[in-house]
Amino acid sequence: GAVVSQHPSWVICKSGTSVKIECRSLDFQATTMFWYRQFPKQSLMLMATSNEGSKATYEQGVEKDKFLINHASLTLSTLTVTSAHPEDSSFYICSTPQGVHNEKLFFGSGTQLSVL
Amino acid sequence: GQQLNQSPQSMFIQEGEDVSMNCTSSSIFNTWLWYKQDPGEGPVLLIALYKAGELTSNGRLTAQFGITRKDSFLNISASIPSDVGIYFCAGQPVSGYALNFGKGTSLLVTP
Numbered sequence: 001g002a003v004v005s006q007h008p009s010w011v012i013c014k015s016g017t018s019v020k021i022e023c024r025s026l027d028f029q030a031t032t033m034f035w036y037r038q039f040p041k042q043s044l045m046l047m048a049t050s051n052e053g054s055k056a057t058y059e060q061g062v063e064k065d066k067f068l069i070n071h072a073s074l075t076l077s078t079l080t081v082t083s084a085h086p087e088d089s090s091f092y093i094c095s096t097p098q099g100v101h102n103e104k105l106f107f108g109s110g111t112q113l114s115v116l
Numbered sequence: 117g118q119q120l121n122q123s124p125q126s127m128f129i130q131e132g133e134d135v136s137m138n139c140t141s142s143s144i145f146n147t148w149l150w151y152k153q154d155p156g157e158g159p160v161l162l163i164a165l166y167k168a169g170e171l172t173s174n175g176r177l178t179a180q181f182g183i184t185r186k187d188s189f190l191n192i193s194a195s196i197p198s199d200v201g202i203y204f205c206a207g208q209p210v211s212g213y214a215l216n217f218g219k220g221t222s223l224l225v226t227p
Contacts, residue, residue: 006158034214043119043204043219044159093158102213103147103166105206107158 002028002098006108013084014116021079021111023094029074030096034105035067038091047092050077084115122205122218130226131196137221138189139205147208148181148188149215152201159204163190195225 003026013019023033031052036044048064050056050071058064066088068080081088095107122139129135139148147166151159163174165181165188172179178191188207192199205218 004158009156041220041222043217046214049214091156095158097213099164101147101208103208103215104149104161104164105159105215106161110156110158112156 002030002096002106004030004094004096004106004108006094006111008111009109010112010114012114012116015085016083019081019084019113021081021092021094021113023077023079023096023108025075025096028096028098030077031074032097032102033071033077034095034097035069035077035079036093036095038093038110040091044093047079081113084113086115089113089115120205120207120216120218122221124221125219126222126224128224128226129195133195135192135195135199135223136189137203137205138187139207139218140187141207141216142186144185144210145207145216146185146210148179149206149208150177150179150188150190151204151206153204153220154201162203192223195223197225197227199223200225 005024033050035047038044047062048056048058050069052071056069071077093110095105098104120139120141149164150162153159163179168185170181176193202220204220206215
């Protein structure tokens with residue numbers, strides 16, 4: 001399947017700082033990248049959908065000014081958590097769809113963000 | 117998106133036992149998928165199902181796409197310790213292609 005490289009694996013930051021998470025597609029061109037958020041022992045909640053060269057589409061309740069997404073190339077999508085606060089602490093995962101109907105999601109390894 | 121009803125929430129079994137988990141929805145899905153997530157990692161695709169009634173195996177794993185297109189189950193036969201993890205079902209709705217996920221089934225296997 002498709003390989004998505006996500007960095008960093010974990011990050012600890014002070015409240016008020018910004019954190020950038022990168023996802024790179026290693027062996028294919030990712031036109032679309034989904035960004036998910038996962039709390040402990042919870043399911044994956046879709047935050048936004050990014051498409052290369054256009055503005056991201058955010059799910060209801062997700063602040064677009066808080067979670068900045070950039071998808072400037074077909075191999076790189078980034079999520080920046082701006083002015084992070086403790087309630088932003090979570091596991092963030094990117095994924096890209098593949099398959100005839102884009103039905104298969106291939107996930108990055110995730111980023112555990114802890115905001116102090 | 118709509119969240120799927122996945123059960124059981126957790127299972128604690130002995131090595132060698134068979135495991136069964138399922139997902140239901142009030143809506144029809146075009147595709148059902150099953151993922152496994154290890155701690156601190158992203159989910160990994162196990163099986164994808166495309167047609168109502170389809171039964172697909174991947175090693176010791178078997179999954180079925182329900183006839184009504186509103187449910188799916190995953191069976192794991194002869195469980196081993198490395199089967200430990202969280203299993204998620206996911207469905208692709210008729211409209212749109214972003215997947216809806218179940219809440220997960222946490223599986224613990226004792227040697």
